[in-house]
Amino acid sequence: MIIDGTLAPDRKMPSERQLSARLGVSRSIVREALHELHGRGMIETRHGKGSFVTCALPMLEENSPLMQAFSDHSRTLYDLFEVREQLEGQAAALAAERATEMDQIRITRAFEAMETADPLSNADLDHAFHSAIVEASHNPILVHILSSLKELMLGSVQASVMNLNHREAFKQQIDKHHRQIYHAVISRQARWARKAAMAHVRHVSEALRQIEEQEHHLTRNALDQIANDAVKISHKLQ
Structure with missing residues (x-):
């Protein structure tokens, strides 16, 4: 979903429950998959907001x-x-x-x-x-x-x-x-x-x-x- 652009950069990831229903697997498997994606740097967690898709290319920081x-x-x-x-x-x-x-x-x-x-x-x-x-x-x-x-x-x-x-x-x-x-x-x-x-x-x-x-x-x-x-x-x- 990330690779084909369904989940675009900076887009919030669906909840574990939503992904479980959409993909037809248990929430524990979804949780492990999200953990794997986080480890690869493909998603990031924002405190109090959830997980978001990261951009494949480094963004230019506003103050750089x-x-x-x-x-x-x-x-x-x-x-x-x-x-x-x-x-x-x-x-x-x-x-x-x-x-x-x-x-x-x-x-x-x-x-x-x-x-x-x-x-x-x-x-x-x-x-x-x-x-x-x-x-x-x-x-x-x-x-x-x-x-x-x-x-x-x-x-x-x-x-x-x-x-x-x-x-x-x-x-x-x-x-x-x-x-x-x-x-x-x-x-x-x-x-x-x-x-x-x-x-x-x-x-x-x-x-x-x-x-x-x-x-x-x-x-x-x-x-x-x-x-x-x-x-x-x-x-x-x-």
């Missing part, structure tokens, strides 16, 4: 020197969009072909949660929608590669939300793309899903470049946003 170097470099954001365009386009096409009924339920829930949330603070829900589609691709290599880039991926979504969602024209196009991706995957139209996913990522990247060229600044993280808000308040007080 490499992550900080990436985050501070202006080109990183656009490099990441180039990667996202290709991988998320492939993931959407595969999800359209392979998504199970449960996958479609998860994708629908993620889409509806994103649609009804505050557009100025929905970065986590936006990221969750795209992640649900990636997991539905059932290509574990693809799932683990994108999971290992989780912090960078989430950062790119946050940059999109902070810079674009308060600009009506850009926000309307983003919403349109999200709806197209959702309907293409749910209706199992792989070519449309790939095209829509790639167009979405490309649009966001080009829109951010346009804003940065015109305004000579781009909000890349929460600290930038706090600084910008402080300046605006300062101007109002003056």
Whole structure:
């Protein structure tokens, strides 16, 4: 289940009782199997929360020197969009072909949660929608590669939300793309899903470049946003 992507990275493991019923074995055998997986490093136990699937590829820690170097470099954001365009386009096409009924339920829930949330603070829900589609691709290599880039991926979504969602024209196009991706995957139209996913990522990247060229600044993280808000308040007080 881990190898074929049914249990994706960072996904909580089902309970012993659920696994016992699903696999048709006793709970003692399930318990021994989980112990074996833990020893191999394939799952990890989080105190008070349960066991979770680990990522096959080492994740970049948010405070690691490499992550900080990436985050501070202006080109990183656009490099990441180039990667996202290709991988998320492939993931959407595969999800359209392979998504199970449960996958479609998860994708629908993620889409509806994103649609009804505050557009100025929905970065986590936006990221969750795209992640649900990636997991539905059932290509574990693809799932683990994108999971290992989780912090960078989430950062790119946050940059999109902070810079674009308060600009009506850009926000309307983003919403349109999200709806197209959702309907293409749910209706199992792989070519449309790939095209829509790639167009979405490309649009966001080009829109951010346009804003940065015109305004000579781009909000890349929460600290930038706090600084910008402080300046605006300062101007109002003056």
